[in-house]
Amino acid sequence: MRAGVTVTLLIWSVTLWAQDPLSLKQAVEIALRQHPQVQAARSAAAAAEARIQAARSGYLPRLNYSESFQRTNNPVYVFSSLLTQARFTERNFALPALNRPDFLNNFQSQLAMEQVIYDGGQTRLAVRSAELGHRIAGEDERRARQSLIAHVVRRYFGAVLAAEALSTAQEAVRSAQADLERARALRSAGLITDADVLSLEVHLAAMREQLIRRQADLEVARAALNDALGLSLDAAHTLVTALTPARLSGTDLAQYEKTAVEQRPETRQAELAVRLASQQTALARTSLLPQLAFRAAFETDRQRFVTRGAANWLAAVSLRWNLFNGFADRQRMREAGLLAERAQAQRREAESQVRLHVRKAHADWTAAQQRIEVARAAITQAEESLRITRNRYENGLATVTDLLRTEIALLEARNRHLAALYDQRVAAAELALAAGVLAADSPVLD
Numbered sequence: 039m040r041a042g043v044t045v046t047l048l049i050w051s052v053t054l055w056a057q058d059p060l061s062l063k064q065a066v067e068i069a070l071r072q073h074p075q076v077q078a079a080r081s082a083a084a085a086a087e088a089r090i091q092a093a094r095s096g097y098l099p100r101l102n103y104s105e106s107f108q109r110t111n112n113p114v115y116v117f118s119s120l121l122t123q124a125r126f127t128e129r130n131f132a133l134p135a136l137n138r139p140d141f142l143n144n145f146q147s148q149l150a151m152e153q154v155i156y157d158g159g160q161t162r163l164a165v166r167s168a169e170l171g172h173r174i175a176g177e178d179e180r181r182a183r184q185s186l187i188a189h190v191v192r193r194y195f196g197a198v199l200a201a202e203a204l205s206t207a208q209e210a211v212r213s214a215q216a217d218l219e220r221a222r223a224l225r226s227a228g229l230i231t232d233a234d235v236l237s238l239e240v241h242l243a244a245m246r247e248q249l250i251r252r253q254a255d256l257e258v259a260r261a262a263l264n265d266a267l268g269l270s271l272d273a274a275h276t277l278v279t280a281l282t283p284a285r286l287s288g289t290d291l292a293q294y295e296k297t298a299v300e301q302r303p304e305t306r307q308a309e310l311a312v313r314l315a316s317q318q319t320a321l322a323r324t325s326l327l328p329q330l331a332f333r334a335a336f337e338t339d340r341q342r343f344v345t346r347g348a349a350n351w352l353a354a355v356s357l358r359w360n361l362f363n364g365f366a367d368r369q370r371m372r373e374a375g376l377l378a379e380r381a382q383a384q385r386r387e388a389e390s391q392v393r394l395h396v397r398k399a400h401a402d403w404t405a406a407q408q409r410i411e412v413a414r415a416a417i418t419q420a421e422e423s424l425r426i427t428r429n430r431y432e433n434g435l436a437t438v439t440d441l442l443r444t445e446i447a448l449l450e451a452r453n454r455h456l457a458a459l460y461d462q463r464v465a466a467a468e469l470a471l472a473a474g475v476l477a478a479d480s481p482v483l484d
């Protein structure tokens with residue numbers, strides 16, 4: 039038996055030694071590196087950057103190579119192919135040869151280059167639109183990072199809270215065991231009845247049930263933290279950031295709202311969306327403007343793949359002007375204008391939602407701050423009440439019901455204090471998130 043206990047203690051000590059200390063800021067850094075949510079947002083931003091380069095390609099020439107083979111006795115095609123192959127002779131003017139020529143092979147190779155000289159600003163506006171899209175994707179990535187940080191804060195302190203609740207439950211079990219031992223001693227002395235002892239035994243069983251529940255809660259909370267970090271659910275850590283009240287650099291609600299409107303990814307995206315809609319409206323108008331392009335081509339036509347042929351080249355400047363296409367351009371411009379109006383309305387809605395989020399987070403933080411003080415005072419009062427009731431019970435001046443009521447009151451006061459601390463830390467992070475300033479080095483993570 040003693041050897042088994044020794045082995046158990048050795049395994050337990052090795053497990054603790056293997057657990058690396060993990061602060062809240064370290065947890066946030068791990069999540070920002072590992073979590074798929076941030077990786078997905080980063081990839082989306084990179085894709086938006088690629089779209090900028092794709093749009094800029096409109097300034098560059100287009101170069102294409104084509105290779106084709108045709109065999110036909112179509113008189114027109116045979117006549118023209120013989121000319122391009124430089125194989126036309128006097129006998130090809132004979133009427134039978136013109137009307138019913140023999141089959142002719144034509145291997146055609148063509149290298150063509152086209153450069154847009156003027157497109158009414160389409161390429162320029164497309165590049166600007168892509169750049170705005172990249173900035174919108176960047177705000178998406180920033181929002182994903184901030185949301186993940188807030189999520190890690192909730193999970194981290196959720197695990198700390200579960201550990202503290204387990205410690206409180208263990209203390210409640212020890213206190214109930216001590217009360218039961220005293221009650222048994224008093225019964226042996228004939229000072230209380232079996233009913234009191236049974237009541238305390240029932241109370242001890244209830245405390246043990248809570249202890250079992252808290253142990254399960256801690257296991258789930260640790261797994262949830264690992265999930266938030268993007269790690270294996272079984273990863274072991276020693277959490278070193280204590281569940282203490284967070285300190286805010288400022289508490290002015292109006293300033294938080296002003297910062298939120300300026301800094302929140304949502305409001306920035308809404309503003310960028312308005313600018314993007316304006317670019318799209320201008321882009322729709324370019325369909326009414328002429329387009330000017332230069333084209334050059336080098337071509338070879340051959341009866342055989344490498345022989346019996348000739349080469350030619352072409353250089354041309356073309357102008358294309360859309361004069362009428364069934365009012366489609368007008369409807370596209372109307373659509374772009376309506377989408378711009380929608381973007382303006384969505385910006386106003388985003389600002390209102392951001393302000394509401396700030397007010398809720400600020401109210402939650404203020405309430406949690408006040409609850410901490412109330413709960414701390416309640417713990418002091420409950421501890422003193424339990425001390426007095428315990429002395430009165432041992433002297434026969436209080437009932438076992440009074441003792442159990444004060445025991446439960448102290449346990450509830452401690453749990454309320456822990457819950458208030460957790461809510462205050464989460465609300466502080468939520469307030470920084472609502473203001474758009476939550477980052478890996480934010481003071482609320484200290």
